[in-house]
Amino acid sequence: MGKKVKVCLFILTIFCLFLPSCRSIKGMEKYYLSEPKMSLQDTDATLFENNAAIYREGASGANGNKAGGGCGCH
Amino acid sequence: MQQLSAQDREIDLGYLFGYYTQEGDHSAVTGGKGTEKLSDYDSRIVVHIPLDSTQSLGARVGINYYSSASSDRIDSKISSASRNDVRTIIELNYQKEKPGKNTTISLYSGGSVETDYISSSFGGGWMRNSRDENTLYGFDLKIFLDTWNIIVPEELRTTAYTDIPTDKRRTFNLSNFWSQIISRRSQIHLALDLVLQQGLLSTPFHRVYFENTPVPKIEKLPTLRFKTPLSFRWNYRIHEYWIWRNWTRYYWDTWNIHAFTWVFESPVLLPGGWSIAPYYRFHIQSAAQYFAPKAEHSIGKSFYTSDFDLSGLNSHRFGFALQYNRPLQLKTNQKKLSISSFELRSMRYLRSDGLSAWLAAFSIAVKI
Numbered sequence: 474m475g476k477k478v479k480v481c482l483f484i485l486t487i488f489c490l491f492l493p494s495c496r497s498i499k500g501m502e503k504y505y506l507s508e509p510k511m512s513l514q515d516t517d518a519t520l521f522e523n524n525a526a527i528y529r530e531g532a533s534g535a536n537g538n539k540a541g542g543g544c545g546c547h
Numbered sequence: 548m549q550q551l552s553a554q555d556r557e558i559d560l561g562y563l564f565g566y567y568t569q570e571g572d573h574s575a576v577t578g579g580k581g582t583e584k585l586s587d588y589d590s591r592i593v594v595h596i597p598l599d600s601t602q603s604l605g606a607r608v609g610i611n612y613y614s615s616a617s618s619d620r621i622d623s624k625i626s627s628a629s630r631n632d633v634r635t636i637i638e639l640n641y642q643k644e645k646p647g648k649n650t651t652i653s654l655y656s657g658g659s660v661e662t663d664y665i666s667s668s669f670g671g672g673w674m675r676n677s678r679d680e681n682t683l684y685g686f687d688l689k690i691f692l693d694t695w696n697i698i699v700p701e702e703l704r705t706t707a708y709t710d711i712p713t714d715k716r717r718t719f720n721l722s723n724f725w726s727q728i729i730s731r732r733s734q735i736h737l738a739l740d741l742v743l744q745q746g747l748l749s750t751p752f753h754r755v756y757f758e759n760t761p762v763p764k765i766e767k768l769p770t771l772r773f774k775t776p777l778s779f780r781w782n783y784r785i786h787e788y789w790i791w792r793n794w795t796r797y798y799w800d801t802w803n804i805h806a807f808t809w810v811f812e813s814p815v816l817l818p819g820g821w822s823i824a825p826y827y828r829f830h831i832q833s834a835a836q837y838f839a840p841k842a843e844h845s846i847g848k849s850f851y852t853s854d855f856d857l858s859g860l861n862s863h864r865f866g867f868a869l870q871y872n873r874p875l876q877l878k879t880n881q882k883k884l885s886i887s888s889f890e891l892r893s894m895r896y897l898r899s900d901g902l903s904a905w906l907a908a909f910s911i912a913v914k915i
Contacts (some may be wrong), residue, residue, distance in 0.1 A: 542691025543717025
C-alpha cells in the first residue's frame with residue numbers, strides 16, 4: 474500500500490475515533506464552546522502570521538487561507 | 548428586506564497592523580546563496596455590513612510595504628528602485644443565508660497589484676448547518692487569474708526570455724470542510740483543499756547556477772502543479788480557564804513535496820475577558836524534485852530551482868498572543884461605539900537552513 478494511502482487511512486482512523494462520542498449538544502449546553510478561543514476559525518492576526526509561512530515554505534493550505542495564487546509565492 | 552434590530556444593524560470594522568522581518572543566507576535571487584534580509588509592514592482594514600437579517604456585504608483592503616535586500620540584486624544598481632515595493636489588496640464578499648434550509652451562500656471578488664505581479668480573483672462558496680447546529684459542512688472555490696510583469700536578472704536579459712513559456716498564472720483552489728461538535732467541551736474540523744496551478748510557476752528573477760558553469764540561468768519549473776493539503780483541527784476545553792487548540796496538516800504535491808505541520812496553542816482565560824496563549828508550530832517537508840543548492844544542478848535538466856523555500860527543511864515557530872474579547876462600550880457624542888476584541892501577537896521563526904524571522908501583529912475590532 475502506498476505511503477500516501479497509509480497516511481490518509483491513519484488520519485481517517487483518528488478522525489473516526491471521535492465519531493462514537495458525538496451526540497447532539499443543545500444550545501444551553503454550548504457554554505464552554507461559545508468562548509471565542511474555542512472557535513474553529515483563526516483570527517485575522519493568526520491568518521496574517523500564517524501568510525508569512527506560505528512565503529517561506531513549499532506547503533500551504535487547508536487552514537482557512539488560500540493555498541496558492543494571488544502572489545508570486547509558491 | 549427584513550428589518551434589522553438595533554444590534555443587528557451594527558457594522559463590524561477591524562484593523563490589523565503587522566510587522567515581519569527575516570534574515571538568512573540562501574537568497575534565490577543570487578542562486579541560493581546570499582542575504583535574504585527582508586522587512587514587511589502590512590496594514591489592513593476589514594468591514595462587515597449587515598444589509599438585512601439574511602444578507603451581508605464585506606470588504607478587506609490592505610497595503611503592504613516591503614524592502615528586500617535580495618530583490619536589490621536583480622540588477623547591478625544596489626539600493627535601486629527594486630529594493631522596495633508596495634502591494635495593494637482589495638477583496639469584496641457577499642453572503643446570503645437561507646434560514647429554512649440552514650444554508651449560506653457566498654460570493655467573492657478581489658485583486659492585488661505590485662510591481663511585478665497583478666492578480667484578480669473571484670469565487671463562491673456554500674455551507675450547511677445541521678438543525679441542532681452541531682454539524683457544519685461546505686466548500687469554497689476560488690479562482691486566481693494572475694499576470695507577471697516579467698523582470699529577469701540584468702545579465703540574462705538577452706537570453707532568459709526563451710525559458711519563459713507565458714506571463715500568466717492560473718490557480719483553482721477548492722476547499723472542502725466539515726466541522727462537528729463532539730461534546731460540551733470539544734469540537735473538530737476537517738479540511739481538504741484541492742489546488743491546481745497552471746502557467747508561469749517559477750520566479751523569473753531567481754538565478755540558478757550549474758556545476759562547472761559560471762553563467763547562471765533563470766529558475767525553470769513545470770507549468771503545472773497539483774496540491775492536496777489535508778488538515779484536522781481539535782479544540783478541547785480542558786478546564787473552565789484553559790483550552791487546548793491542536794491543528795495538524797499533511798501536504799502532498801506533484802513536485803514531490805511531502806510535508807507535515809503541527810500547531811499547538813494553549814490559551815489560558817483570565818478575568819475580565821482577557822486571555823494569553825502561548826503556541827508552538829512544527830513543520831517538516833521534503834525537497835521538491837527540482838531543487839538543488841547553488842552550483843549543484845547538472846546541465847541538461849529540464850527543470851531546476853535553488854529556492855530554499857522548496858528545499859527539504861524543518862522549522863519551529865514559537866509565539867505568544869494576548870487577546871481581549873469582551874465588548875467594551877465607548878461613549879461618543881454622535882454614535883454608539885464598542886470595542887469587540889483586540890489582539891497582540893508576537894512570533895519567532897527558525898528554519899533549519901539558518902533563516903530566522905520575527906513577527907509582531909496587532910488587530911482591533913469595533914462595532915459601530
